[in-house]
Amino acid sequence: MSQAKWNLIVDVANCTNCNLCALAVQDEHVENSLPGYAAEMPKHGHRWIDIQRRERGQAPMLDVAYLPTMCQHCDDAPCMAAAEDGAITKRPDGIVLIDPDKAKGQKQLVEACPYGAIWWNEELDLPQHWFFDAHLLDAGWKEPRCVDVCPTGALRSVKLDDDVMEKLAQKEELEPLRPELATKPRVHYKNLWRYARCFIGGTVSEERDGVTECVEGAEVRLLRAGETVADTVTDGFGDFRFDRLDPDSGTYTVEVTAAGGTGRREETLGESVNLGEVRLGT
């Protein structure tokens, strides 16, 4: 029988690091104890919703992305396996809940979460997490606080049957964070490549009438082991960028062909790299 369950969709391309989500969590949970759901959140030190920063490339070819992270509400949650006395439960609507009474003293739960999303409340001797504002949803709210305040739609909550959610995930190219963990998270990421993958970029120039000019429309090919991986043309600033490459994915060759000549660079890719100026020669 089908059962609608909560999911959170995080669009990395829309997160500007404004932190309203994190602030709304503090507003909701600091000095507010919610019997049956959670104890109050300490004023400082907990980021139930945290935001990771990733800079890709080097000035002046740069991309900066932010990755909101929080309890992933895994269907196969490692924390549940590590919990004693049934301190962590999975609700029928998909939400993972840490019982504020039963979980007392269970510091092992912090380590049990591979996403680092369980926070230790020193004062209360209690593990805590972002529990989807289940208390509000139960009271009829349509969405958790973090979604309510997000100005860009970087956070979106949907309550769907799992099969519908799966189709949505396919359609919007949603991915789990760290799929290798196979924890079946209920948090799904869109445009994760902005955070997790790499680019090789650069800018093409040439000498013309005694001055240096950007070369627009130069053909640029990216090769690995002799095979063309991708091709593009330079924009009006002579810039090109091959994105969505895997980090540490080997040695690449960049070949530039334009009316004014050719250029070539080799790069062993670790993290994203701005090759800088590729001056056309003959």
Add this chain to the structure above:
Amino acid sequence: MMFKLILWGLSWLFRVARWRYPSFRERLAERNIVVQIRTEDGSAGRYLEFVDGRVRSGAGLHPDPRVSLVFKTAAVGARLLMPPIDQLEQIDALKNFLVRLEGPDEDALWFAQTVMAALSAGWKFGRSMGDGTTRFCTMTNGGPLFVYVKDGKIRRTTPVAFDKDDADTWTIHARGKAFTPPRKGMLSPHAMNWKAMLNAPNRVMYPMKRVDFDPNGERNIQNRGVSGYERINWDEALDIVSGEIKRMKREHGTGAIAHSNGSHHNWGNIGYYLSAKLRFMNAIGTTEVHHNPDSWEGWYWGALHHWGGSLRVGGGEPFGAIEDCLENAEMIVFWSSNPEATSGVYGGQEGTIRRGWLRDIDIEIVHIDPYYNDTAQFLGGKWLSPRPTTSPALALAIAHVWITEDLYDKEYVATRTKGFLAWRDYILGVEDGVAKTPEWQEAETGVPAKDVRALARKWGTKRTYLAAGSMGNAFGGAARNATGTQWTRTIVCLMGMQGLGKPGINVGNLQLGVPLDFSFYFPGYAEGGISGDLNNTALAGALYQRMPQLPTMNPSTQKIPRLRLPDAIIDGKAEGFLWDALSMEGQFTKIQYPKQGHSPVHMLYRYGTAILGTLSDSNRFVEMYHSPNLEFVVNQSIWNEGDARFADVILPACTSLERYDIGEWANAGGYGAHFHSQINNRIITFQAKCVEPLGESKSDYEIFSLLACRLGLGAYYTEGMRDIDWVKRMFDASDLPQHISWKKFVERGYFVVPPEAPELRAPTAYRWFAEGEKKNVPEAMPLPGDYTEQFLEGLQTQSGLFEFESSSLKRFAPDDPERPPIPKYTPAWESSDTAGLEAYPLRLMTPHSRYSFHSHGDGKDSFLNDIPDHRMLVDGHYYWVVRLNPEDAAARGISTGDLIKVFNDRGAVLCAALITERLRPGVAQGYESSAEYDPMGEPGRSVDRGGCLNLLSPRRSQVKNSHSMANGTAMVEIAPWDGVVEYERREPVSAGGAA
């Protein structure tokens, strides 16, 4: 007869209110007094006896009334007391001595306010949510909030989301797409921080006195900022402050008391500094600490002279710029424009929604900023990274490409502008032998010449929006550094070359110009609220006619340029120029302090937010507080932070969540006309008293009222009103009653103004000008007398045309090398090329903060501390963040999270390092305005760990003939923290005097 009847009715008003409302019963029990109401000749009258919470009334005269309300005749009394009360008649009667109030101020005021309380006892504020929670509404600097309160405590705050009873919103159709904003207010980060701010551990809970300050003995001025405080009671505090006010006037004379505030306070038209505070300061006679046009510096002192706009502080017209940009622009160039950090100003993240639409259309995006800013992060695009303060050179090089490659609008230049040839000759090098080529600029800016050529060619061939500054046509960024006037001047001249106002060719960054109903009247804060000040606010424009009030006039005309306040106190003299927005020439008026015949300042009344962290060369302000010339400092503050710690007496003010007010989101009125066009839907809020004031704190209005009573000014200051009564008066004065009842307004807490009908939307900015038509945008500026030919024809400039060569500057100071009639580039007087500054090789840029709003929201042990891009926790302390490039960091052995000393000759600040590729080598970045100033040793001579980067910024004006901050950039060195706390402050070589 009528008079007697009404008086009899009045006694019944009290009885009925007492019977119905417990809160009114409590109020009645506050005092036992007899109030007499009578005619001047005593021929008619009735007295009211308030005894132990009961009211007795008798006809005739009482032998010993405490308070008397005296009308000239019975007819006058009947007219003034007959409901409905006509405010204009009341004010008129007061001004014409038809009515007066006798008796001790406190008692008279109590009676007057009790009358008001009887009339309002039945008002119900907020919406009951059914579970014991009440939902109130408030307005903040970062947007409106629902405030949920249970058992007297704030349970949560949320954005204001509209419901079915609220107006619908608008849709813009552009390029075959429809764009509609959400029906909800999008907040700034600092707006979601109020629970923490309200309950901050550094709230001032009681009146405080510095332990070693004795107003009648040893004042120990040298210990300001060092010694601690002791609690005193309100009577003691009010006696000291009112006593000092009187003493100043008695011993020193007019002008001895100066008042100073930050540029922003808690939101609200009643309790604001241009309202309640100004009313009081005029009433007692004070020296105005005259504000510089902060954050608009370069625009006001620069761009203004080419395109007018004095009433917009030098900024451009806002109208229609959203629709035009989305429909017509092919490229948008964000130039020192980071609205995602500043929210425009007050704008929450409303503009974020609209800028997000840029990603849905085919438009090329370019960012020019030394820092890869938050807007670039959000939108992507090409990033050019000039060294701080060098942008004017880049602008000139763009013009050079356009001229040499024939890429500008020659027809527009010929018909709509003036003085182009002079500027062209300068750019081509005819004037000085230096052609301002892309190669020439590369040496200054570090931006490759090829990139500038490529940009110029795109810009010269595509319909382009210039997104300049955080508002798109003004504000922040490069306008705040040493070359700020050069930057604004050169970039608006670029628009003059491309046809400002033609479709898709304009200034804006989708922050201003939302298609709202601008005819709906609700005043902004600079319309002066209850100030009564017709000279120094925009009150005379519209509000005064709608909300009559007793006018207030300051008997002292002495002013101190704010940035020169320390000079005025320490050296006894200071100079500057006026910020007088009425005309372009207003700014040419020189301020001389002291003013002839006035007393120098010996008392400082500080009010509002902490500003030490926002003012350049802050150590000079620290020094000022130790000057023996400053005999008394009172600070009326919510939090004990920043400059409050240098006061002799601290008066505890409450926040706007603990008192009543009324205000519209981002509506600043005269200070920034149409600022609310940043907001997707006009939202006007009844700002409820959500919780009782903490400790013994009181509203600013009440504090001023109590002081006024001690000076015999109680009735004059208050007009017998409580703050809630003023709120009601402002509601009545606005267009709100045409749409919503008072009862419903205070229950719902907000009103959404319906959007403008599509066919009635304001025309696009400057389109009229480009097409040579009469001005048709809905703004009452410039003044009618400031048009040259026919009314509504042309810009504010002398010629009415866009002036590359400024007539106003030519008239004022044609040979001023810093501000010549045509815009030129002169390297900043404090840069890496300045001789003598070799020890400080890093250009530290200090833009407006992202998470706090200046000092608002920062410190206070608030939630913002947990945002690692705002402050970083190191060894138990939250340090201000300074960013630097990996190359600079490596050369100094610095990693992210390290404590670093950021320093120059002016001072030193201990910060936490954040290593980033978002800056080129040689440039560091940290926000401008921490709330905290936390010297580790002696104030002014020791490292600050509060994060006050303005300790390092120059106090010199951008150009001599101005009163402007140039604190956007300072030359510094950064080193790993060496633990050396004390330093010797020196005057840097670039100081160039205090001009």
